[in-house]
Amino acid sequence: TEETFAQIKEKDPKIEAFLALNEEKALEMAKAIDLKGITTENPLAGIPIGIKDNIVTKDLRTTAASKILYNFDPVYDATVMEKLYQSDMIPVGKLNMDEFAMGGSTETSYFKKTKNAWDQTKVPGGSSGGSAAAVASGQIPVSLGSDTGGSIRQPAAFNGIVGLKPTYGRVSRFGLIAFSSSLDQIGPLTRNVKDNALVLNAISGLDERDGTSAGVSVPDFTAGLTGDIKGMKIGIPKEYMGEGVQPEVRKAIEKAVATFKELGATVDEVSLPHSKYGVAVYYIIASSEASSNLQRFDGIRYGYRSKNVQNLEDVYINSRSEGFGLEVKRRIMLGTFSLSSGYYDAYFKKAGQVRTLIKQDFEQVFNDYDLIIGPATPSVAFGLGEISDPVTMYMNDILTIPVNLAGVPGMSIPCGFGKDHLPVGLQIIGKPFDEATMYKAAYAFE
Ligand code: GLN
Numbered sequence: 001t002e003e004t005f006a007q008i009k010e011k012d013p014k015i016e017a018f019l020a021l022n023e024e025k026a027l028e029m030a031k032a033i034d035l036k037g038i039t040t041e042n043p044l045a046g047i048p049i050g051i052k053d054n055i056v057t058k059d060l061r062t063t064a065a066s067k068i069l070y071n072f073d074p075v076y077d078a079t080v081m082e083k084l085y086q087s088d089m090i091p092v093g094k095l096n097m098d099e100f101a102m103g104g105s106t107e108t109s110y111f112k113k114t115k116n117a118w119d120q121t122k123v124p125g126g127s128s129g130g131s132a133a134a135v136a137s138g139q140i141p142v143s144l145g146s147d148t149g150g151s152i153r154q155p156a157a158f159n160g161i162v163g164l165k166p167t168y169g170r171v172s173r174f175g176l177i178a179f180s181s182s183l184d185q186i187g188p189l190t191r192n193v194k195d196n197a198l199v200l201n202a203i204s205g206l207d208e209r210d211g212t213s214a215g216v217s218v219p220d221f222t223a224g225l226t227g228d229i230k231g232m233k234i235g236i237p238k239e240y241m242g243e244g245v246q247p248e249v250r251k252a253i254e255k256a257v258a259t260f261k262e263l264g265a266t267v268d269e270v271s272l273p274h275s276k277y278g279v280a281v282y283y284i285i286a287s288s289e290a291s292s293n294l295q296r297f298d299g300i301r302y303g304y305r306s307k308n309v310q311n312l313e314d315v316y317i318n319s320r321s322e323g324f325g326l327e328v329k330r331r332i333m334l335g336t337f338s339l340s341s342g343y344y345d346a347y348f349k350k351a352g353q354v355r356t357l358i359k360q361d362f363e364q365v366f367n368d369y370d371l372i373i374g375p376a377t378p379s380v381a382f383g384l385g386e387i388s389d390p391v392t393m394y395m396n397d398i399l400t401i402p403v404n405l406a407g408v409p410g411m412s413i414p415c416g417f418g419k420d421h422l423p424v425g426l427q428i429i430g431k432p433f434d435e436a437t438m439y440k441a442a443y444a445f446e
Pocket residue numbers: 101102103104126127146147148149150151152179286397
């Protein structure tokens with residue numbers, strides 16, 4: 001833990017991944033764990049971990065990278081935090097992100113712009129940009145992120161590390177500051193596959209405080225890490241290798257396909273015909289749910305309150321006007337619009353119907369295949385400030401969003417380099433609650 005803080009102090013001035021450190025408490029915890037001793041039953045004991053700043057941590061500032069929560073010190077821990085403590089892991093600090101996890105570059109953070117670990121003129125991806133860059137730059141071995149439309153997989157891809165979004169319901173969302181409740185999942189970002197599986201072991205499981213948490217058994221995700229994937233059946237969707245994908249990214253994925261074949265798997269072309277509607281569906285559903293979830297930030301109970309007020313109405317309006325950033329306001333307006341009477345049927349209801357079609361595409365392929373692979377992102381990391389148009393930014397998630405809409409698990413693992421010698425991420429998508437098979441294939445590939 002001491003070494004971790006030394007690494008953070010040396011490297012973070014350049015990367016700017018951390019929003020808050022937990023140094024005093026972390027060192028105390030480390031001492032207690034030293035006294036207790038580390039056993040094989042607790043392989044994660046004493047391992048430092050960084051936490052995305054939308055996961056609430058008792059007495060440790062939690063802002064979701066928003067001005068509206070600039071002074072929020074939670075009075076309770078998220079379920080995943082309790083589980084990390086049960087594993088004797090040591091939370092060392094909170095990591096930067098896009099405000100309320102809305103974005104794909106960590107540039108919408110109110111506080112600072114995190115840099116890519118490989119090239120500090122590039123974005124780290126987002127919204128879990130701090131979680132990815134801190135791990136990839138060697139500051140911490142492990143972090144937690146959240147993924148609503150790609151926010152674990154895209155930054156993992158951009159920084160050349162392993163990031164997994166579990167099946168919806170696998171990990172409790174209790175204490176995750178809600179963005180889009182039907183899509184959000186917490187998951188681990190690590191430097192290798194085995195570490196990732198170990199952390200998922202620790203944070204998974206039924207939680208009665210999250211009504212959508214699933215009562216399915218949690219296997220040991222490290223059990224299948226044998227390197228043997230002979231006979232595994234893998235599909236690669238033709239829609240994932242089209243025009244919009246950078247040629248260097250396509251090449252890296254083709255090389256990965258060849259590797260899987262050498263390892264004894266079969267890889268066939270498959271189709272996810274409705275995935276092209278994913279981005280449109282996602283921005284209606286995610287923004288609608290966000291507009292409802294974010295109503296609680298009203299300047300009354302906690303967080304930022306405007307001083308510029310004459311009456312109660314002003315408290316609400318001015319606190320929200322001054323406290324939320326541009327991207328968050330854009331989503332609240334879009335969501336409120338698509339939920340309003342007269343538009344509901346045309347937008348929100350229709351989006352739900354198309355979501356079902358997207359889900360059925362995956363079910364169809366998984367009737368015949370164990371896994372789906374493809375690129376995690378159409379491009380490698382882009383430059384800081386390079387994308388200013390929101391729709392161009394939204395299109396970056398075209399390959400990750402369908403996975404959230406379908407509720408299935410998805411991960412990104414490094415698979416070589418593309419343009420400007422930046423890392424390319426291979427996306428592996430599994431059947432619901434079959435993260436074990438994804439880890440098995442990823443481990444053999446790694
Ligand atoms: N980039 C997507 C968005 O802006 C996804 C974000 C996420 O997964 N939290 O909504």
